[in-house]
Amino acid sequence: MILLNIFRLILLVFIQVFILNKIYLGGYVNPYLYVLFILVMPFNTPKWVLLPASFICGLIIDMFSNTLGMNTAACTFIGFIRPVILQSVMSNREFSPGDEPGIGSMSPRWFFIYAAIMVVIHHMMLFYIEVFRFSEFFITFSRALISSAATLILIAVSQFLFFRIERRL
């Protein structure tokens, strides 16, 4: 379980740094797919693992993209609010240990509401920290929203891809 998550982190960092950060989509769009790592950590992850894991995930991305601290701050924050948001969107179903948030374990609708809230908060924080001035408020706002949409589409694609595989097995 832990190994799977570490492998997923490495894969997502690789995709983020060497593919997504290099594709130019009109200056407005820069998807940050790596937040998926924080989104799908198992339900029963203890809180004291959740926060350091989010922190390290952001730190690794920062080290590769010369933005030290920015992704780290945004990641730590969504790691912190994750339990609250999960609780508010989840029905009272019981989960076996090791279950992960996903379109299989939650319904697709609730999973995407959960993902959308987390991704939008993460992107808003990240983009405003990066710009760090109010004169470009609306441009930054639209950049964050459009990028969030792109990230969500990528998350949806990856979810449907792996959900299929799980069912076939």
Add this chain to the structure above:
Amino acid sequence: MRYLWVFFGRNYFFFMFLLFEGISVWLIVDTNDYQGISTFNSTNEVVGSVIDAVSGVEEYFILKKINQDLAEENNMLMNKTRQSYLVNDTASYFINDSIYRLQYKFVSAKVISNSTQKRNNYLKLNKGKLNGITKDMGVISPKGIVGQVIEVTDHFSSVMSVLNKNSRISVKHKKSDQLGTLHWEGIDYTHGTVIDIPTHSKVKVGDTIITSGFSHMFPEGLTVGTIDDVEIRNGEHFYTLSLRFTEDYNKLTYVNIIVNLLKYELDSLDKAIIKEKN
């Protein structure tokens, strides 16, 4: 005291969050000042070598383009050699070569990482201290200017791109010699903005903007771009010019780092001026 510990124990998640968030804010404040990108960053040797390996693979996909650029540059240099000039005045006096003194030296480097879509963009190059690179050197490409070195390690260096909030480059209008400042307003990596050129000078769409040479980083007269749009904002006595860069920053592969051999001499003059002011 016991209750204090119980209080901490109950809310440990919140305090842990404060701790980590505090560390990241400290990282932002302490290191994103473009002076001090240090140990943790991707100039870091380990991260640098990973990036270097991947960019080696990517290089194969753009070999054709690199060849073409090199051929063009060769052409340009050929045009500048003695042999391609016709000597039509043999009677003129002899110019002693010692009048000229080499001021700028160029070091070629490969771009191992680059970005164009962030608000603040940086590049990494595969040359460092061991190749004689130091902070504040200018970086150019065959078609334009790229940025300024902000951090070096033994084998790699970080460059603040022209496409950065903090980048200010002294430029001038080629026809009128009027000085201006180049900066970047974000979003579009093909266009920059030139300010501070007074409105009494005549500026037209299509005119060329070149480096001024006043910053000791770039030699005078390198092409930066052409003017795309001329605008005078309300109540200002200076133009706001939209500039189309001649270089396509998304395709950078090889660049030249400029070593200014007389920099220390020039800097010592600057220091004298600052001392005078104080």
